[in-house]
Amino acid sequence: MQMTGAEIFVECLKREGVEVIFGYPGGAVLPIYDAIFQQSHFKHILVRHEQAALHAANGYARVSGKCGVSLVTSGPGATNAITGLADSNADSIPNVCFTGQVPLPMIGTDAFQEADIIGITRSATKHNFLVKNVEDLALTIRQAFHIATTGRPGSVVVDIPKDLGFAKCDFVWPEKVNMRSYQPRTSGHAGQIKKAIKAMLEAKRPMLYSGGGIMNAQGSAALLKTLAHQLNAPVTNTLMGLGGIPFDDKHFVGMLGMHGTYEANMAVSHCDLLVSIGARFDDRVTGRLDAFAPDAKIIHIDVDPTSISKNVDADLPIVGDVGIVLQQLLDELSHQGGVPDLEALKLWWQQIDEWRAKDSLGFEQSEEGPIKPQTVIHKVHDITKGNAIVTTDVGQHQMWAAQHYGFKEPHKFLTSGGLGTMGYGLPAAVGAAMAAPNEPIVVFTGDASIQMCIQELATAYQYRQKIVVVLLNNAYMGMVRQWQEMFHESRFSHSYFDSLPDFAKLAEAYGGVGIKVDTLDELDKALEVAFGSQESFVFIDIAVAKEENVFPMVPAGAALNEMVLA
Amino acid sequence: MRHTITILVENEFGVLTRIAGLFSARGYNIETLNVAPTLDETVSRLTLVTRGDERIIEQIKKQLNKLIPVIKVEDISHMVHLERGLLMLKVIDVKGLRKAAETSGAKIIDHEADSYFIAEFTGSPEEVDTFLVSIDAEYIIEASRTGPVGMRRGSKGFVV
Ligand SMILES: Cc1ncc(C[n+]2csc(CCOP(=O)(O)OP(=O)(O)O)c2C)c(N)n1
Numbered sequence: 064m065q066m067t068g069a070e071i072f073v074e075c076l077k078r079e080g081v082e083v084i085f086g087y088p089g090g091a092v093l094p095i096y097d098a099i100f101q102q103s104h105f106k107h108i109l110v111r112h113e114q115a116a117l118h119a120a121n122g123y124a125r126v127s128g129k130c131g132v133s134l135v136t137s138g139p140g141a142t143n144a145i146t147g148l149a150d151s152n153a154d155s156i157p158n159v160c161f162t163g164q165v166p167l168p169m170i171g172t173d174a175f176q177e178a179d180i181i182g183i184t185r186s187a188t189k190h191n192f193l194v195k196n197v198e199d200l201a202l203t204i205r206q207a208f209h210i211a212t213t214g215r216p217g218s219v220v221v222d223i224p225k226d227l228g229f230a231k232c233d234f235v236w237p238e239k240v241n242m243r244s245y246q247p248r249t250s251g252h253a254g255q256i257k258k259a260i261k262a263m264l265e266a267k268r269p270m271l272y273s274g275g276g277i278m279n280a281q282g283s284a285a286l287l288k289t290l291a292h293q294l295n296a297p298v299t300n301t302l303m304g305l306g307g308i309p310f311d312d313k314h315f316v317g318m319l320g321m322h323g324t325y326e327a328n329m330a331v332s333h334c335d336l337l338v339s340i341g342a343r344f345d346d347r348v349t350g351r352l353d354a355f356a357p358d359a360k361i362i363h364i365d366v367d368p369t370s371i372s373k374n375v376d377a378d379l380p381i382v383g384d385v386g387i388v389l390q391q392l393l394d395e396l397s398h399q400g401g402v403p404d405l406e407a408l409k410l411w412w413q414q415i416d417e418w419r420a421k422d423s424l425g426f427e428q429s430e431e432g433p434i435k436p437q438t439v440i441h442k443v444h445d446i447t448k449g450n451a452i453v454t455t456d457v458g459q460h461q462m463w464a465a466q467h468y469g470f471k472e473p474h475k476f477l478t479s480g481g482l483g484t485m486g487y488g489l490p491a492a493v494g495a496a497m498a499a500p501n502e503p504i505v506v507f508t509g510d511a512s513i514q515m516c517i518q519e520l521a522t523a524y525q526y527r528q529k530i531v532v533v534l535l536n537n538a539y540m541g542m543v544r545q546w547q548e549m550f551h552e553s554r555f556s557h558s559y560f561d562s563l564p565d566f567a568k569l570a571e572a573y574g575g576v577g578i579k580v581d582t583l584d585e586l587d588k589a590l591e592v593a594f595g596s597q598e599s600f601v602f603i604d605i606a607v608a609k610e611e612n613v614f615p616m617v618p619a620g621a622a623l624n625e626m627v628l629a
Numbered sequence: 630m631r632h633t634i635t636i637l638v639e640n641e642f643g644v645l646t647r648i649a650g651l652f653s654a655r656g657y658n659i660e661t662l663n664v665a666p667t668l669d670e671t672v673s674r675l676t677l678v679t680r681g682d683e684r685i686i687e688q689i690k691k692q693l694n695k696l697i698p699v700i701k702v703e704d705i706s707h708m709v710h711l712e713r714g715l716l717m718l719k720v721i722d723v724k725g726l727r728k729a730a731e732t733s734g735a736k737i738i739d740h741e742a743d744s745y746f747i748a749e750f751t752g753s754p755e756e757v758d759t760f761l762v763s764i765d766a767e768y769i770i771e772a773s774r775t776g777p778v779g780m781r782r783g784s785k786g787f788v789v
Pocket of ligand 1: 456457458459460461483484485486508509510511512513535537539540541542543
């Protein structure tokens with residue numbers, strides 16, 4: 064059957080099982096927008112900035128386990144999307160972005176709203192395509208979804224010249240995508256699996272460390288828990304891996320790295336076997352490299368071979384999908400029927416409990432205030448029973464959320480880890496709300512971060528999303544201020560806001576509920592309102608202790624066991 | 630250390646920028662790069678020469694493999710292999726020089742008596758170097774040189 068390019072676009076998305084896309088129209092994508100108007104297979108969510116379309120697609124992908132999809136116009140629409148593309152790619156989130164392009168005959172003429180999107184997004188994406196024939200459109204879309212969702216997931220751009228939207232051809236749906244040059248490995252090498260289990264059973268001080276990879280294969284978090292219990296091994300998560308094991312599991316020792324717990328960092332510094340599961344040894348996690356896990360044999364499981372031995376040499380590399388490899392490990396463990404070294408583990412746990420006793424996340428809240436940001440996060444945890452989907456921006460509030468919220472399950476903590484993008488939280492929550500409309504969704508944000516994508520309150524209002532925005536307002540770019548205090552002798556260069564809007568009024572202007580909070584009493588009341596039944600989003604602007612710092616902390620360039628506790 | 634890497638890629642537009650971009654984004658240097666389609670027109674073959682320690686080369690190979698259109702990568706430096714590059718040299722035709730070039734194995738592919746001649750020389754990078762210094766630099770008008778292309782010895786082919 065003959066179809067226009069725009070109709071092919073719609074048909075392909077339908078066949079890919081797409082339910083929602085996030086976008087913003089413009090001249091180059093009008094043919095596609097016209098086709099979207101005439102269909103009912105998927106919803107289109109109108110955002111207020113293209114960067115937000117990408118973050119929303121990212122949030123949707125993380126919560127739903129599906130691929131995020133967005134649509135933006137050429138030139139400025141596409142360049143606005145770059146941060147979101149780079150963000151998804153850094154955090155390995157499947158995200159397909161369709162960009163409009165000027166008509167084919169005009170490419171290369173510096174036409175109105177032309178930008179070399181293939182050139183610009185090359186290093187910000189896993190892959191990108193410029194479609195030059197309408198006959199190639201269906202296959203390209205199919206390949207884009209395939210590449211975005213398999214192997215190490217990431218962002219993929221499909222650049223579609225405007226004239227292709229009108230051009231016609233026969234629609235051919237490629238049932239299978241077979242790319243000879245792209246065949247990611249899924250299962251781990253059997254020999255390596257055997258060796259890994261042997262090492263795990265022999266270890267006297269084992270440590271499991273999981274990252275964002277644990278989120279990619281549905282169900283792998285449960286496998287991780289089983290493995291940890293069978294080995295009686297402690298588990299730590301990276302920022303991206305939080306929720307990979309329940310926070311209240313006795314094997315969980317807290318987050319690792321720069322703002323990780325004392326017990327997690329000490330355990331990694333003293334373990335004799337470190338099993339990395341879908342984590343990539345980011346510098347925020349390892350601290351000084353030559354002092355990282357100095358006595359440990361390292362097993363590195365990752366779907367992406369380039370991640371292995373990039374920063375830390377792996378003694379035993381296992382390339383494969385985290386979920387499949389974990390299952391292989393469990394099978395091998397029951398096959399060998401071995402037991403871990405229980406005597407040694409007893410001593411190891413005694414040691415860990417001593418470190419735990421330091422209570423490195425402890426803080427003091429005086430009854431008169433000021434409100435400690437950590438207090439807010441604990442209260443939100445209690446009122447949501449730890450079940451909310453939490454998104455954050457970037458800064459101190461992000462670290463406090465990671466340290467104090469307490470995640471029970473994977474896919475509940477959405478944060479920008481790899482790129483560290485301020486402006487991520489609110490649009491990601493908009494995406495999450497599309498994936499899970501009936502779940503409580505909380506954005507922890509800062510007074511600086513929220514201003515990067517605050518216009519998305521309009522989107523939240525338009526779609527009647529019951530997002531709760533919790534602004535930990537310290538009137539500082541807190542994390543910048545903390546670094547200036549610690550490493551630049553308190554010269555607070557441009558990290559203070561002299562002019563902040565009245566956020567509560569602003570929220571009301573956008574159609575939501577705005578509440579200003581100064582005291583602990585007001586806080587309790589505001590949270591009650593926010594998590595009661597609401598018709599729209601609620602924005603709580605909370606004045607918190609201005610100069611509170613995030614502790615514990617490994618200063619940049621220091622070793623993990625050189626933590627500053629308070 | 631110097632490494633010669635052969636790569637098979639999908640013959641599509643933009644592949645070369647992806648490969649070059651990979652090197653520039655990480656601050657690696659490409660010493661030479663040759664590319665042309667193979668017998669199978671859908672596949673192009675590249676020979677790339679770069680320098681780095683084993684760790685860097687390992688990363689380069691992995692990163693190359695990670696590029697979607699890359700089909701196969703092989704570092705042939707540690708294998709018994711052959712490399713051949715081409716040099717074209719335009720030389721002022723002074724007495725005896727043409728003869729000397731020919732005896733060193735060059736082919737004269739153009740000349741104008743008493744004015745200039747163009748010599749073509751192929752060989753391993755070392756042979757090309759040796760030939761180049763054997764011609765008095767004073768008389769060289771212009772030189773154009775390719776990087777080497779390379780191939781492993783033995784009956785096994787590096788194909789898709
Ligand atoms: C787009 C972007 N610009 C700049 C930065 C650098 N940066 C990291 S944290 C931070 C301050 C964040 O302040 P705020 O949002 O108020 O959060 P707080 O640290 O006070 O909780 C800045 C500027 C960044 N991560 N992202």
